[in-house]
Amino acid sequence: MAVYSEEGYENAKPDVLDSEPPILEDGYALKERERQEIAVDGILKKTRRGLKPRHIQMITISGSIGTGLFVGSGAALAHGGPLSLLLGYIIIALNTWVTFNAMGEMVCYLPIDGSFILYAERYVDRSFSFALGWFFVIKGSISFANEGVAIAGLVNFWNTDINNAVWIGTSIVVMAAINFLSSKYFGEAEFHMSIFKILLIIGLILFSFITMVGGNPQHDAFGFRYWRDPGLMNEYLATGAAGRFSGFWSILISASYAFGVPDFVANTAGETKHPRRVLPRVFPLVIFRLCTFYVLGALAVGIVVPYNDKRLGLALKGAGSSPFVLAAQRMGIPGLGSVINAAVLTSALSNGVEGMFSTSRGLYGLALKGKAPKVFTVTKNGVPVMCLLWVISISLLGFMTVSKGSAVVFTWFTRMIGSNLLLIGMCFNWVYIRFNRAMKAQGKDRNKLPYKLRGQYVMSWIAMLSYGLFWITNGYSVFIKGKWNYQTFLFSYLSIAFISIPYIGHRLYSRNWSFKPLSEVDLDTGLAEVEALEEFDRKQPLPTGRWAKFDRWLWG
Template sequence: MSLTEREKSQGPREIHPIDSNDGRIGHSEAINSLNYKQTKRHLLPRHIQLIAISGAIGTGLFIGTGSTLHQAGPAALFLGYAIYGGLIYIAFNSMGEMVSYLPIDGSYVEFASRFVDNSFGFALGWLVFYNYAVTVAAEATAVAGMINYWNTDINNAVWCTLFLVSIVVFNVWGVRWFGEGEFYFSLFKVFLIVGLLIFTFITMVGGNPQHDAFGFRSWNHPGAFHAYIASGPWGNFLAFFSTFVGAAYAYGGPDYIAMTAGEAKYPRRIYPNVFRRVIYRLLVFYIGGVLAVGILVPYDDPDLGTSKKGAGSSPFVLAMVRMSIPALPSIVNAAILTSAWSCGLANSFTASRVLYSLALRGTAPAIFRRTFRGVPIVALGVVVAFGCLSYMSVSNSAATAFGYIVNITGATWILNMGLQQIIYIGFRRGIAYRGIDRSTLPFAVKRQLPLAWFALCCYLFLFFTNGWVVFTRGNWAVDDFLFAYLSAPIFVALYLGHKIWTVSHGSTWKLHRPRDIDLDTGRDEVEQDEGTYPPLPTTKVAKFLHWLWGA
């Protein structure tokens, strides 16, 4: 009998959270941090469900789609978002299997170290942390810009300060406060997008001040496609292809949901329901949203893609102004303001938990493991410090530097989606080695492994082509090139730097073997939580709430 066969017959080898020769710092402290949970499972099922919806709706849908529509036309916009939505659905299913099986602190950043390689987790963690931390600063400036729609007399630094203070308030008093804040912010988002879809239908059939039943007129004049870079059918195809980049930034990914897993009550009951419902959110909110945008505004509207104050360049607001509908633009601006605020709150939560998980693994200073009321308070302080970079945007002299800081990892969103598929492939290697029946997993999708390989190829292709415009004649720009591609060499540098250091301390250049993939650490705590499940509801109201929230 071979060694591998003998190990399989004897059951899984005991996996130690930290090996003394793997080159990670703070060996003994890291063991304690992994073995003794410090965060609290206070996020309720309704919090998780609404946070999941919140991650699917952002300013990219309400405002960013305008520039994509202007560039590509309504049909290209619709097709691009629909096809990219399929990739996002695959990514959510990959994450759903891992998170539902092992809902722990650090989530996919921790999985990267366990299922692939310690250096892979190090590089991914620090890249993702920086991206989310600087996005907090970007959202602070977005909030100030939304308020400028009504008032420009007060310095934007005041609004940035209020935004950062709110982040501290919602986070520092415990994860339940964060959950409540995201719950109500997410409700506003849902009401907004549903209201805008209803608004689109009513106005397109003639329910507007002009009594003009315009229907799909803009698809005929000026047209369904707007040729981009080239002319004719080739230009139409390039227009369609260019929509994927905008879709990637608008859709986001499963990161927000995944990073809440270590602080959610009843995760193995909630998360399968959350991930099963993703497809419906994608269809209603994004596919429906971009269809509405292409109906309301023709792609040749001169204000599309401009930088008007607040939501002034939103296709929905532009349509309302063109139809001479009073009050509604201000209401939409207010709702989009809450959307930007919600995104900033979610980004601060995610960034602080990523830094906390890096500290647990020993690849960030141990001080970032410190918690207050179950909140990684020192890590949160670092995130708020990054948010203070938003004050640079207030000064004309520093605004350019601020743009570089925020955009340095511009295409990380696309790269991150691809790297998550590599983590999932590692997870499946571990599951196969253990001989675990996938039908026993809390959440499993048929043929997900080949779909993950397909999504990995697609995401890598999109990443390496996302800056293709800069290579066309007359469109070279250093800023755009760095925005599109700098995140890849940063990831490689982080990976190789950590790998060289760990190899010098006795580690190996190889990725984890299937027998070394850790599927166990943290599972006992999760299974203990399962024992606290409330009894199944018996009344009609309770059954409805159970169906609505998943637990």
């Protein structure tokens, strides 16, 4: 083992192949916790651990809640009715909870840069990691480009005189500026931005409750009236029981898009302070709060507006098609539409910031393992600057929407990756299944893991098969007689090409056609370094004041 003093560590270059971690002298240990330049998995760490529990929670919750809950839920309500909407969101919340916990077990075991991309290589194989990583980066890059377009659309709620190129360019500059901050300051900026989204969710839930008990200009305590008239479930694409089931199933699919996958929290693992201390507490809190917000939000939508309102699902300006805006207009509450639109605008900006962060870290993880050009490993102040520049360059595609002709092409870009979240959810659970089986094959005791959930192996199988079923049926409407639409078909199924082609191509290139035997899966490389950091954390006393205890209770 090597011992470094404060003076000597700056120029020291520990052997990255040495399985034993460096021992840091007490006088230098705290400073080294900030730098974290310790070799893990043969890679000298360049990013910095500056994210705190509250940063991680807000990044994950805010990043996973997009405009779908505030705006897109209106179309879902129109398809299925209030009961279908609530049941659909509850079922997908359970599926998401399983996937978050699966990722949580792996992340808490080995919280390093590259996260799920590195796990995919270790626990499955290199071709799978290559395909999943690039699939995620392509999806994230185009999704980020779409955020700028969405922000411009929200501004159109108030003003259509200024060319949308101005708003797209401004939003890209703002989101990029925040991402170029070091993780510590990025976390603070995103934390405060995300507060607006959380306040919006809580405010809309309270708005629904207050108005339903009579706190509206008409003093009409309508309660669950719309659950009785027009009813609990709507018919969609068919009549009778088949139509009601079709409406319910369409909500399951749209809800699975809305919830997303745990990529945000996975990609923060390598930049989290005291990861083994913090992450096991953060995971259960963040998924519980995320699911609670979604389920209560879905309940609120079904209360405040009937599913037969003709404006639900229409492409109105900004947040004009939000069921909450429509409800405010029905009840004669002036000005609430602008308030909601402003909050949704802040929400979209926050989503863009987090999407840029997550995508850039995914690309950085690929580069660390040689699956992307080495230039993407370049960092400055712990920030992967070249990865950020990649995402920014792709975001310029958003300017295509300014022209009607090129806007069609951009729409095709976004539609081609439409169902990618379902495939990524499948992949995440498959990686965990391999991890769990390797632990068992090698005689590892799961009871010693920092974070685990009983029955996770079986539940991950259920979640993976559920995502697969949702993907297979996510374009089911085109197979109904008279409903064929080639754009919907491509939106639903072309995403498989973005993961299968890289996978097969890498298999052919590497000439390797088999998965790693479970007995050869690497569960140990880098673990000594992580455990050394954990041991250091244990020696640091936790603050004991009332505020500190409340902070730990609130954020983990």
